[in-house]
Amino acid sequence: MRFNVTVAVAQEDHWYVAKCLENSIASQGKSIEEALSNLREALELYFEDGAEIPVSKQTFVTTMEIAI
8 A cells, every 4th residue: 555644854963854744753864865764664664553544635834934
């Protein structure tokens, strides 16, 4: 079975952190590609254990400027 999840990637110091927005599972790597590969592995294990598969829905991700 194949399905899509929404992933955000951010750099934190010398690491990239990839996080699935549907279930908050995250992983890290020294490159974006490594972080995504590690997250894919973590998600596959998570869903193999019987976790509920997310229902596809349209998700909007953006940035926002905040004045302080």
